[in-house]
Amino acid sequence: MNEQETRIRLHELGFDDWFAARVDGTLAGTHSLARVSAVDRGAYLIVNEAGELTAELAGKFRFDAGSSVDLPCVGDWATVQYHNAGTMAVIHGVLPRKTFLRRKSAGRDVDFQMIAANIDAAFIVQSCHYDFNLHRLDRYLVMASEGHIEPVLILTKTDLVTPEELEKTVTAIRRAGITARILALSNATGAGLDDFRRLLAPGRTYCLLGSSGVGKTTLINRLLGREALATRATSHTGEGTHATSRRQLIVLEQGALLIDTPGMRELGILGAGAALDDSFAEIHDLSRGCRYSDCRHSGEPGCAVRAAIEGGELDADRYANYAKLKKEAEHHEMSFVEKRKKDKAFGKFIKTVKKEMRKK
Ligand SMILES: Nc1nc2c(ncn2[C@@H]2O[C@H](COP(=O)(O)OP(=O)(O)OP(=O)(O)O)[C@@H](O)[C@H]2O)c(=O)[nH]1
Ligand SMILES: [Mg+2]
Numbered sequence: 599m600n601e602q603e604t605r606i607r608l609h610e611l612g613f614d615d616w617f618a619a620r621v622d623g624t625l626a627g628t629h630s631l632a633r634v635s636a637v638d639r640g641a642y643l644i645v646n647e648a649g650e651l652t653a654e655l656a657g658k659f660r661f662d663a664g665s666s667v668d669l670p671c672v673g674d675w676a677t678v679q680y681h682n683a684g685t686m687a688v689i690h691g692v693l694p695r696k697t698f699l700r701r702k703s704a705g706r707d708v709d710f711q712m713i714a715a716n717i718d719a720a721f722i723v724q725s726c727h728y729d730f731n732l733h734r735l736d737r738y739l740v741m742a743s744e745g746h747i748e749p750v751l752i753l754t755k756t757d758l759v760t761p762e763e764l765e766k767t768v769t770a771i772r773r774a775g776i777t778a779r780i781l782a783l784s785n786a787t788g789a790g791l792d793d794f795r796r797l798l799a800p801g802r803t804y805c806l807l808g809s810s811g812v813g814k815t816t817l818i819n820r821l822l823g824r825e826a827l828a829t830r831a832t833s834h835t836g837e838g839t840h841a842t843s844r845r846q847l848i849v850l851e852q853g854a855l856l857i858d859t860p861g862m863r864e865l866g867i868l869g870a871g872a873a874l875d876d877s878f879a880e881i882h883d884l885s886r887g888c889r890y891s892d893c894r895h896s897g898e899p900g901c902a903v904r905a906a907i908e909g910g911e912l913d914a915d916r917y918a919n920y921a922k923l924k925k926e927a928e929h930h931e932m933s934f935v936e937k938r939k940k941d942k943a944f945g946k947f948i949k950t951v952k953k954e955m956r957k958k
């Protein structure tokens with residue numbers, strides 16, 4: 599591949615003049631450019647003009663990084679060197695980020711965790727059935743605007759609500775003063791998918807954000823035209839577990855770049871349990887009236903929350919939404935064992951990629 603072809607291919611992966619102006623000229627000839635396509639606890643995949651391969655951080659880069667924010671994240675442009683005939687890469691640095699998505703690390707004030715970098719538009723995905731929540735939507739909008747990213751709201755599962763219910767949701771969003779573009783679709787029937795496709799431009803990068811189970815990965819699979827990525831429907835994971843376990847960049851045939859993220863990431867912006875009780879303050883207050891201090895509100899005697907639902911003072915759907923998020927928060931907090939499981943899964947994933955590379 600000559601220099602010209604390499605440049606064209608990198609542009610297809612989202613590289614542009616903005617980044618070109620920020621490449622350290624002294625590295626020309628010795629270093630190459632590649633885009634980070636997946637990250638999971640110290641293991642990296644990158645994509646370059648020839649395809650996808652695994653990468654490691656240079657020791658000096660890791661050592662010099664002041665915090666995790668300085669380390670590569672999905673979507674970053676990295677300066678790399680290749681070894682073993684181009685099958686192994688070492689990342690020496692990342693270019694400045696044009697835009698970014700980051701969340702506050704749980705439990706700390708000033709620490710941030712990167713979600714993705716160099717995103718042109720963020721798709722904030724909520725299901726119009728059951729998951730929809732204005733407060734959460736607002737958090738995502740703040741997150742996008744802080745990162746200088748245009749937000750687009752995607753309402754999924756329109757097949758599960760009536761047109762009137764959908765209309766009500768859209769009205770509620772507009773009444774809250776949210777002016778971002780809204781697109782409603784169903785992965786099940788395909789309604790709205792063509793409109794969604796029209797939003798995607800070749801060489802542009804999009805990130806899907808939203809709670810677990812809203813259909814982010816299903817949407818990507820619909821665009822790919824095959825079950826390329828595991829969803830809750832295909833992975834047979836139980837309720838409350840996350841079908842997607844890592845952030846990953848996917849290149850569509852038509853040329854757009856999509857980053858899938860696991861739903862649990864939203865817990866960071868909500869601040870898990872505490873913030874939940876904050877946004878569902880009335881439920882938290884009600885629970886103080888339960889007979890048992892550790893009441894799960896699942897049929898215990900003297901449960902004030904159940905009584906409020908039965909008495910019509912607390913909306914059953916609102917409570918269901920709270921219970922679901924609470925479960926997710928707890929899941930997030932007990933995630934040590936889960937994390938280990940995921941590490942193993944990622945190890946397997948890396949092995950498959952390596953095998954694929956050897957075949958080429
Ligand atoms: N009825 C209906 N079901 C859908 C739709 N989109 C997705 N689903 C189902 O919703 C479930 C969750 O979908 P996923 O794509 O795994 O959700 P996700 O947002 O990727 O979830 P995480 O990876 O856990 O963050 C699956 O069982 C899908 O089949 C839709 O538009 N309508
Ligand atoms: Mg997913």
Ligand SMILES: [Zn+2]
Nearest residue numbers: 888893895901
């Ligand atoms: Zn109770």
